Amino acid sequence: MIEQPAGTPAAAPQFGSDVVAQTLRSLQIPYITLNPGASFRGLHDSLVNFLGNRDPQLLLCLHEEHAVAIAHGYAKVTGRPLAVAVHSNVGLFHATMAIFNAWCDRMPVVIIGATGPVDATRRRPWIDWIHTARDQGAIVRSYVKWDDQPASPAAARESLLRAMWHAETAPRGPVYVNLDAHMQEAPLDAPLPPVNTTRYLPVASAAPDAGRIREAAALLRSAQHPLLLIGRVSRSAAAWDARVALAEALGADVVTDLKVGAAFPTDHPLHVDAPGILLSATAAKAIAGADVILSLDWVDLAGTLHTACGGEPAATVIQVSLDHVLHNGWSMDHQAHPPVDVFIAAEPDAVVPPLQQAIGAANAPRALAQRDRSFAPAPSANGELSTDDLALALRAALGDRRVSLAHLPLSWNGACWPFRHPLDFLGSDGGGGIGAGPGIAVGAALALRGTDVLPVAICGDGDFLMGATALWTAVHYRIPVLIVVANNRSFYNDEVHQERMARARGRPVENKWIGQRMSDPDIDLAGIGRAQGAQGFGPVATGDDLATALAAAVGVVTEGGVAVVDVRVQPGYTPSMMGVAAAASGRRG
Ligand SMILES: Cc1ncc(C[n+]2csc(CCOP(=O)(O)OP(=O)(O)O)c2C)c(N)n1
Numbered sequence: 070m071i072e073q074p075a076g077t078p079a080a081a082p083q084f085g086s087d088v089v090a091q092t093l094r095s096l097q098i099p100y101i102t103l104n105p106g107a108s109f110r111g112l113h114d115s116l117v118n119f120l121g122n123r124d125p126q127l128l129l130c131l132h133e134e135h136a137v138a139i140a141h142g143y144a145k146v147t148g149r150p151l152a153v154a155v156h157s158n159v160g161l162f163h164a165t166m167a168i169f170n171a172w173c174d175r176m177p178v179v180i181i182g183a184t185g186p187v188d189a190t191r192r193r194p195w196i197d198w199i200h201t202a203r204d205q206g207a208i209v210r211s212y213v214k215w216d217d218q219p220a221s222p223a224a225a226r227e228s229l230l231r232a233m234w235h236a237e238t239a240p241r242g243p244v245y246v247n248l249d250a251h252m253q254e255a256p257l258d259a260p261l262p263p264v265n266t267t268r269y270l271p272v273a274s275a276a277p278d279a280g281r282i283r284e285a286a287a288l289l290r291s292a293q294h295p296l297l298l299i300g301r302v303s304r305s306a307a308a309w310d311a312r313v314a315l316a317e318a319l320g321a322d323v324v325t326d327l328k329v330g331a332a333f334p335t336d337h338p339l340h341v342d343a344p345g346i347l348l349s350a351t352a353a354k355a356i357a358g359a360d361v362i363l364s365l366d367w368v369d370l371a372g373t374l375h376t377a378c379g380g381e382p383a384a385t386v387i388q389v390s391l392d393h394v395l396h397n398g399w400s401m402d403h404q405a406h407p408p409v410d411v412f413i414a415a416e417p418d419a420v421v422p423p424l425q426q427a428i429g430a431a432n433a434p435r436a437l438a439q440r441d442r443s444f445a446p447a448p449s450a451n452g453e454l455s456t457d458d459l460a461l462a463l464r465a466a467l468g469d470r471r472v473s474l475a476h477l478p479l480s481w482n483g484a485c486w487p488f489r490h491p492l493d494f495l496g497s498d499g500g501g502g503i504g505a506g507p508g509i510a511v512g513a514a515l516a517l518r519g520t521d522v523l524p525v526a527i528c529g530d531g532d533f534l535m536g537a538t539a540l541w542t543a544v545h546y547r548i549p550v551l552i553v554v555a556n557n558r559s560f561y562n563d564e565v566h567q568e569r570m571a572r573a574r575g576r577p578v579e580n581k582w583i584g585q586r587m588s589d590p591d592i593d594l595a596g597i598g599r600a601q602g603a604q605g606f607g608p609v610a611t612g613d614d615l616a617t618a619l620a621a622a623v624g625v626v627t628e629g630g631v632a633v634v635d636v637r638v639q640p641g642y643t644p645s646m647m648g649v650a651a652a653a654s655g656r657r658g
């Protein structure tokens with residue numbers, strides 16, 4: 070769905086914001102998500118009346134947090150940024166949690182903000198002063214890769230080129246460019262000289278050091294129990310195949326998790342345990358037993374090794390990562406500093422093929438372990454559905470359809486759903502900010518629109534409710550997506566915390582639900598979907614109703630619609646979902 074502007078778009082840039090719009094087009098950014106604001110009314114006019122609302126097309130969002138989350142979801146699929154426009158100060162304030170999520174997830178997003186005129190004499194009384202801050206970028210500077218406030222159209226063009234380059238260059242992340250309202254609205258003194266965009270977006274190749282590759286190859290070749298921790302990697306199918314080939318050549322155990330997108334077939338004999346957000350006891354045991362560990366940009370290498378080994382690991386550790394480039398003094402999302410014996414400063418995708426080549430075929434393939442992958446959820450005592458029941462019913466409803474899981478709830482059990490392709494799962498929200506699920510799902514669905522891959526998000530009810538109005542954007546712009554809500558009518562994660570507190574302090578555990586449960590009244594989640602033009606199903610509480618509702622919902626999405634299914638599930642996380650670290654410390658979420 071494209072909203073077609075009346076009239077003929079202007080032929081040449083006439084105002085500062087026309088130059089900004091033209092630059093966005095030259096960057097081949099297909100969409101700009103936004104919630105409108107007077108601080109960027111100049112740019113808004115240029116996008117509609119100079120560019121004709123295409124390349125980029127405006128995607129209206131009902132909240133700035135959704136605007137960024139949609140770009141975040143799009144980047145998870147494509148690796149490429151969208152633009153996001155947010156109003157001065159307040160729009161940026163609304164966007165912050167989603168920017169933090171994208172930052173922690175290392176996903177590129179080009180965020181464009183605006184300020185009232187920096188020249189105070191040009192400010193309209195009252196409102197332009199509210200729109201202006203001494204250093205607006207300070208709101209987000211600690212969790213964007215780069216930010217700027219250019220003072221002229223020429224500087225804005227350069228700033229956007231640099232912003233795009235930083236966003237797309239590994240390690241990737243969100244960037245922020247703040248546009249002066251007067252600069253946007255003022256007529257151009259003279260046309261700007263043309264610019265060859267591609268010259269300002271050079272590929273910054275971070276080729277791995279050949280000596281380090283040889284060193285790592287020798288260590289892995291002579292390892293008795295090599296193990297791969299596979300973390301942040303791309304959605305490339307070729308890179309996926311290369312990782313499988315490497316693991317098979319080494320006979321290495323493989324561990325992946327649900328913090329990041331699918332990275333290895335989770336039902337492969339070398340994959341030691343179903344992935345979780347946290348480390349399972351089985352995965353921890355395999356890590357503790359390894360003699361050489363290859364981390365492919367694993368999120369929280371230090372914490373994982375410490376948890377698994379009870380201290381510094383005896384194993385030799387090879388780390389492949391560029392993440393250190395992003396670390397700053399404000400955000401501790403870089404995690405603890407890991408002990409590393411061989412450090413390869415490069416992206417994993419660039420390291421696996423030369424590493425494989427250096428290891429060569431000399432290593433006789435080890436016999437693959439036989440692992441029991443059969444899984445049947447424990448039936449609930451009271452006949453209520455569990456999140457496991459939901460997962461298995463959803464798999465059954467989807468049959469052999471190609472599916473991308475764009476979001477999963479905290480109660481997800483990785484054993485319910487094997488990942489066999491990089492798009493099978495797109496990873497978590499990055500920063501732990503709930504409310505991201507619906508927006509990320511819509512963004513992923515936008516990227517997958519027109520393909521044979523059906524986007525599906527399973528959201529907790531708390532997550533869904535905080536992000537629910539992202540669905541309107543999907544309905545309005547005809548972006549097919551299926552949202553299934555694992556509705557335990559609670560911010561249940563925190564019931565678990567209150568239970569732990571009560572136990573630790575010898576206080577009544579039965580009070581854990583207070584300040585957590587979302588019942589009386591129960592919220593009509595399907596109705597929230599319907600109110601925005603989606604098809605709503607449920608609440609469903611039995612296996613039969615669930616199968617019927619899911620079949621209908623899959624049908625809706627196959628026909629190009631948006632569907633929400635409210636599934637009443639019993640609250641509860643199994644020990645495998647809690648992870649060994651959580652079990653030990655009681656900390657999660
Ligand atoms: C923005 C935000 N607020 C609060 C939290 C703390 N928190 C972590 S998980 C959680 C509960 C999420 O509820 P839901 O999505 O329904 O999942 P459930 O725990 O019930 O499975 C909360 C409140 C958070 N992570 N992010």
Ligand SMILES: [Mg+2]
Nearest residue numbers: 530531559561
């Ligand atoms: Mg819940």
